Amino acid sequence: MTQTLDVAQFPAVWHDLTGQSASVAQLHRAAQQEAPTHAWLFTGPPGSGRSTAARAFAQALQCENPDPAQRGCSICPTCLTIASGTHPDVKVMATEKVNYGIDEIRDLIGLAQDRPATARWRIFVMEDADRMTERATNVLLKAIEEPPPRTIWMLCAPSPADVLITIRSRTRKISLTIPSAESVARLLTERDGLDPEMALFAARASQSHVGVARWLASNPEARARREQIVSLPLRVGSTSQAMAEAADLIQITQQEATASAEERNTAERVRLLHSLGLSEDDTVPPKLRHHVKRLEEEQTARNRRSVHDALDKAMIDLIGLFRDVLAVQLGTDAELINEHLRDQIIGYARQGTSQHTLAAIDAIGQARTRLTSNVPPQLAVEAMLLAFVPRR
Numbered sequence: 001m002t003q004t005l006d007v008a009q010f011p012a013v014w015h016d017l018t019g020q021s022a023s024v025a026q027l028h029r030a031a032q033q034e035a036p037t038h039a040w041l042f043t044g045p046p047g048s049g050r051s052t053a054a055r056a057f058a059q060a061l062q063c064e065n066p067d068p069a070q071r072g073c074s075i076c077p078t079c080l081t082i083a084s085g086t087h088p089d090v091k092v093m094a095t096e097k098v099n100y101g102i103d104e105i106r107d108l109i110g111l112a113q114d115r116p117a118t119a120r121w122r123i124f125v126m127e128d129a130d131r132m133t134e135r136a137t138n139v140l141l142k143a144i145e146e147p148p149p150r151t152i153w154m155l156c157a158p159s160p161a162d163v164l165i166t167i168r169s170r171t172r173k174i175s176l177t178i179p180s181a182e183s184v185a186r187l188l189t190e191r192d193g194l195d196p197e198m199a200l201f202a203a204r205a206s207q208s209h210v211g212v213a214r215w216l217a218s219n220p221e222a223r224a225r226r227e228q229i230v231s232l233p234l235r236v237g238s239t240s241q242a243m244a245e246a247a248d249l250i251q252i253t254q255q256e257a258t259a260s261a262e263e264r265n266t267a268e269r270v271r272l273l274h275s276l277g278l279s280e281d282d283t284v285p286p287k288l289r290h291h292v293k294r295l296e297e298e299q300t301a302r303n304r305r306s307v308h309d310a311l312d313k314a315m316i317d318l319i320g321l322f323r324d325v326l327a328v329q330l331g332t333d334a335e336l337i338n339e340h341l342r343d344q345i346i347g348y349a350r351q352g353t354s355q356h357t358l359a360a361i362d363a364i365g366q367a368r369t370r371l372t373s374n375v376p377p378q379l380a381v382e383a384m385l386l387a388f389v390p391r392r
């Protein structure tokens with residue numbers, strides 16, 4: 001029996017946003033209007049697809065399909081160049097730094113004054129809009145209040161509370177939710193042809209993060225690394241073991257960072273070449289080389305952050321494991337994130353109390369904070385692992 005995706009009724013660019021049909025319906029309608037709202041705020045927890053939604057909306061707004069109801073076809077040159085990040089009228093900003101500064105925002109506003117080069121609109125997608133300083137936000141606010149005629153702003157943040165109220169009140173809000181594991185599994189099965197059982201395992205394990213789920217479901221080494229990470233608390237019986245495991249954890253996350261960066265960089269390169277009308281083996285003609293060079297620069301900047309990101313992903317996996325432990329200790333019969341480890345989780349849960357589990361979750365949160373403030377990873381991880389040692 002084939003189940004149909006809830007978003008299958010909409011044009012192709014929306015199909016990744018499974019479980020979000022209410023938001024997709026709003027955006028699809030707006031993309032067909034003569035004068036859509038010029039400032040949007042996309043909110044939703046990590047993995048809910050807020051930047052995916054913003055990019056899809058940019059594609060739908062600019063798409064060349066003559067039938068407005070089909071905008072967001074995913075196959076016209078405009079849809080393709082937006083997907084590969086080379087469209088001159090769609091700028092996506094993701095900061096590698098902790099904050100967007102006032103100068104960066106001023107530069108953007110300068111660019112926003114230009115008319116679109118080729119498309120209907122000039123679109124600015126700002127990932128992590130919650131990382132703007134208050135001064136930078138106020139500068140942006142002016143631009144949003146007095147919009148140049150064909151400019152559309154799309155800001156992304158975890159929740160409306162993460163941006164200043166002045167921004168909140170001047171933007172139209174799209175709230176994304178975490179899709180169910182079942183709908184993520186369905187997407188992976190129908191779109192990527194993955195085995196349904198594997199897809200469901202990966203969807204649960206990734207806590208419904210579509211990108212991570214696909215990576216896990218299609219990559220046995222990534223699954224093996226995740227398994228080592230989540231089973232870590234189950235192995236840590238003593239302080240000395242905790243110390244030994246710290247080095248291992250860091251090594252595993254480094255391997256994960258390298259592997260996932262390679263996979264993503266290759267996929268982006270293929271997509272870029274495709275949008276330039278080239279295949280993977282073609283030599284890039286000199287006049288197109290600047291596109292490839294720009295992508296390579298972006299990738300280098302991002303690779304620097306990928307170790308930190310992989311370590312953070314490991315911490316989220318560990319929080320998931322302790323949530324499972326807590327569920328067992330509190331006697332709820334909820335589906336576990338790590339259902340396949342149920343027996344070991346029950347065993348571990350019996351060795352400690354729910355207070356101990358909450359303390360472990362706290363310790364992970366603290367380690368994540370420390371990692372963003374430049375504490376050496378080894379120290380942050382060791383301190384965290386000590387909180388995993390079972391205590392009655």
Ligand SMILES: [Zn+2]
Nearest residue numbers: 063073076079
């Ligand atoms: Zn299109």
